[in-house]
Amino acid sequence: MKILYFAWLRTKIGVATETVEPPAEVATVGALVEWLKARSPQHADALANSKVVKVAVNQEHVPYDHPLSPGDEVALFPPVTGG
Amino acid sequence: MKILYFAWLRTKIGVATETVEPPAEVATVGALVEWLKARSPQHADALANSKVVKVAVNQEHVPYDHPLSPGDEVALFPPVTGG
């Protein structure tokens, strides 16, 4: 599963993308975020406040209860500030 | 007193401007419009419906009870349709 980080999530974690293999019980976006926190102190710090961690699966905004499928492209990012 | 006509008021009356000398008792815009109706059948026809005859005095929109002064520039025109 490919994970992408943007903006300060990217700079805090220190990588723009990583490929992960979460166990089968990590079945939703919310569970994935929790699982990613355990990867490093940087992950834990960047993902600490879920209110400012937004998620897109396959390039669509999704809520935390969205189910995950193998091969999904999951992006984590702060609230957008374009325009 | 200089009178200007615009749009279909101009084409119905047949002149763009005329200079008139109304008597002293023609003291308001409304009285002037009534007085102008008597000048010709074309004036009477063009000015028949006061709801669609708007007036500006010295280039400012005014209501029919606006007082007249010697030397005023009075413009009569239909509701505007620019933009």
Next chain:
Amino acid sequence: MAVRVQAEDFDVGIEHAALTQGKTAIGGVALFVGLVRDMAGGQPVSAMTLEHYPGMTEKQLEAIEAEARRRWPLDDVLIIHRHGRLEPGDRIVLVATASAHRDAAFESCRFLMDWLKTKAPFWKLEATPEGERWVEAKESDDAAAARWTN
């Protein structure tokens, strides 16, 4: 020069660039360009002639601009209105408002268009297959202007 009444066409890009040139406090510019439509009231329109009241037109547009500047914090305002003979697709009017904040730019631009349509002394004469006819004022334009008086 914030208000121009002219027969000539205008270039939206040049006007936009001039409005913002060197002004780095502007966060957004709202623009509206009015164009001659090829149909009106179900009839084809081959040309439109805009008559105006020279002198009063400029005064009214300047008064409308001043009112917009009173209501919103604007860095700049531009109003260009053409007169004379135009054809379908031709530009008639440009209103542009620049502000630090996009809501102020959007609202003042719409305000200016609504007031211009009910206050600025312009009259449109349309050429149709059945001859020329003066465009009638629309109640919807009065209603649009009225929403700013509350």
Next chain:
Amino acid sequence: MAVRVQAEDFDVGIEHAALTQGKTAIGGVALFVGLVRDMAGGQPVSAMTLEHYPGMTEKQLEAIEAEARRRWPLDDVLIIHRHGRLEPGDRIVLVATASAHRDAAFESCRFLMDWLKTKAPFWKLEATPEGERWVEAKESDDAAAARWTN
């Protein structure tokens, strides 16, 4: 091409002309141009870098455009959003909507800006005298977008 994400600048006049070229049913075009401001949160800003999510950005902008076309009778829509490093006064975004009626043009343009600010995956990094900082999302932008959901 109605949605473009690019590093290059754009010319408002050329885009406006292309949008209206040969389309004589358009009565009005509403445009909004967003610019980099030289101040933010009381601090001077010397540069701004826009990061985005290639692929998702285009998809989101196309979805936003489709939603605008469902809600209003639009003849055409154009959205251009830049990414990369920009300086104060630089253009960031252009939204233009063309319709037979000015209310549809104005409202859809504002709708697109409001939704773009809350849905399109762009993030701004400001350079200030105290270093670089990521711009925080504004509650006022969420509120602006929420007014279209009723």
